[in-house]
Structure formats: structure tokens, C-alpha cells
Amino acid sequence: xxxxxEARRVTVPEIRGLKGRQKIVCLTAYTAPVAALLDEHVELLxxxxxxxxxxxxxxxxxxxxxxxxxxxxxxxxxGSSHALVVVDLPFGSFEASHEQAFRSSVRVMQxxxxxAVKIETGEALADTxxxxxxxxxxxxxxxxxxxxxxxxxxxFKAKGRNQDERARVMAExxxxxxxxxxxxxxxxxxxxxxxxxxxxxxxxxxxxxxxxGCDGQILVTDDMLGMFERTPKFVRxxxxxxxxxxxxxxxxxxDVRGGTFPGDAEVYRFKPGG
Ligand code: KIV
Numbered sequence: 001x002x003x004x005x006e007a008r009r010v011t012v013p014e015i016r017g018l019k020g021r022q023k024i025v026c027l028t029a030y031t032a033p034v035a036a037l038l039d040e041h042v043e044l045l046x047x048x049x050x051x052x053x054x055x056x057x058x059x060x061x062x063x064x065x066x067x068x069x070x071x072x073x074x075x076x077x078x079g080s081s082h083a084l085v086v087v088d089l090p091f092g093s094f095e096a097s098h099e100q101a102f103r104s105s106v107r108v109m110q111x112x113x114x115x116a117v118k119i120e121t122g123e124a125l126a127d128t129x130x131x132x133x134x135x136x137x138x139x140x141x142x143x144x145x146x147x148x149x150x151x152x153x154x155x156f157k158a159k160g161r162n163q164d165e166r167a168r169v170m171a172e173x174x175x176x177x178x179x180x181x182x183x184x185x186x187x188x189x190x191x192x193x194x195x196x197x198x199x200x201x202x203x204x205x206x207x208x209x210x211x212x213g214c215d216g217q218i219l220v221t222d223d224m225l226g227m228f229e230r231t232p233k234f235v236r237x238x239x240x241x242x243x244x245x246x247x248x249x250x251x252x253x254x255d256v257r258g259g260t261f262p263g264d265a266e267v268y269r270f271k272p273g274g
Pocket of ligand 1: 049050051088185208220
């Protein structure tokens with residue numbers, strides 16, 4: 001959709017209806033200007049709790065709070081007008097009870113204006129998904145490598161290397177599908193398992209480090225823009241923004257130190273009596 005067309009956001013049923021018809025393009029966004037740049041190119045913008053690491057320099061997402069998610073969610077909704085905006089529920093904001101998950105979802109949706117929430121859902125949380133969906137909260141599931149489980153797993157570990165793990169991830173995806181999620185992120189899942197899951201569930205699968213056979217793909221935008229030297233194996237770089245920023249800062253510093261910035265065109269001079 002062009003930026004100038006009547007602003008109408010992609011809807012949850014439209015995302016669900018794209019399964020098997022068209023690949024679904026998704027990216028993360030955390031700020032209004034970046035959301036505005038990405039908006040017309042994607043169907044879905046995710047305000048992921050990866051913002052803890054990407055924006056705030058935290059080592060893991062477990063320190064991210066609901067207030068942080070809401071602040072960035074507001075910025076992304078303000079910056080976009082086309083993509084469906086989904087906001088992650090962070091660690092500790094939904095696991096204690098169905099009611100806690102509902103209250104957190106309502107805060108996120110009311111205070112940001114986003115259309116849906118995402119929760120990292122093992123099989124144990126499928127009934128939380130059902131509780132939310134039955135009460136009007138669209139939920140995107142997230143199975144496989146679950147970054148919020150980093151301390152349980154002892155690191156960010158891809159899933160699907162042995163039969164037990166494969167069966168577990170498949171069961172999680174089926175449970176989240178049956179619970180009424182409108183899409184499921186498959187993160188860090190063996191490619192053949194991601195393809196099996198995509199065939200087994202009714203809703204679109206969105207892969208990250210999974211398989212081109214998923215119904216859609218998502219990447220952390222800052223990873224694909226080349227903001228960081230080290231990125232996971234599954235990231236493809238489409239730009240070298242980190243280097244561009246460092247180059248710009250080097251040239252700026254040289255100009256300031258050399259006294260060539262600001263130049264004549266970059267200062268105000270008032271004419272006497274003007
Ligand atoms: O937090 C995030 O950005 C995510 C994506 C990687 C799917 O969950």
C-alpha cells in the first residue's frame with residue numbers, strides 16, 4: 001500500500017487469511033521514525049521485547065518492563081498507519097494468572113493503540129492464550145527458542161535437535177493454534193520441523209531462524225540493518241548502518257576539532273539594523 005493511500009491498517013483476520021496465499025513480511029520496530037520508514041513495506045510491525053537488548057543495552061529480555069513496552073509501543077503506533085502493530089508482553093507480566101495476562105494486555109492495547117499482543121507460549125500457557133482471545137485480545141504465539149526462557153535454557157539455544165524437543169515444540173505450536181492465536185512466531189527451530197509445524201497448524205507461522213517454508217518471516221530490524229558487529233547465523237544484512245554511523249561520527253569529530261564545523265552556511269549572522 002502506498003504511503004499516500006487512505007490510511008487503513010492491516011487487520012488480524014487479514015494476517016490470518018494470508019496463510020498459503022502470500023508470504024507475510026514482518027519486522028521489529030521500537031521508535032516512531034523507524035516505524036514510519038518500515039511501515040509501507042511490511043504487513044506487521046512487532047514491538048519486540050528485544051528492545052531491551054537492541055535499544056537499552058540489557059544482556060537479556062528478562063529485565064524489560066511493561067512500562068518500557070508501552071512507551072515504545074506508543075511511538076511505533078504514532079509512527080505507522082498501515083502495518084498491524086503487535087506489542088510483546090514482557091517477562092513477568094502474564095505468567096502468574098489469566099487475570100494478570102488480561103490486565104497487562106488491556107493496558108498495552110489501551111495505552112498504545114496497538115492491535116494485538118505477542119506472548120512467549122509454551123504448552124503451559126496455551127490456556128492463557130484462550131482466555132485472552134475469548135475476551136477480545138488478539139494474541140500472536142511464540143514457540144521454539146523463547147528468549148524469555150534464557151535462564152532456564154542456559155542461553156539462546158535453537159530447538160529441534162532431538163526427538164523429545166521436536167515433539168515438545170510441535171505440541172506447543174498445536175496447543176497455541178488450538179487456543180486461538182492468530183499467528184505463531186517460530187524462533188530458532190530446525191528447518192524441517194518449522195515446515196512440519198507450518199503444515200500442521202491452521203494459522204500463519206512467522207519464522208525467525210526457522211525456514212523459508214514458514215508463512216512469513218521476521219527479523220530484528222537493527223540486526224538486518226547492520227547495527228551490530230555480531231548477529232545470529234540466521235540474520236541477513238541488508239545495510240551497514242553501524243559503519244555509516246561510525247563513519248559520520250569520525251568525520252564530524254574531525255570537522256569540530258579542525259574548526260571547520262560549523263561553517264559559514266551553518267551559523268546565524270544578523271545584519272545591523274535588519
Ligand atoms: O522480541 C522480539 O523482537 C521477538 C522477535 C525476534 C520475534 O520476539
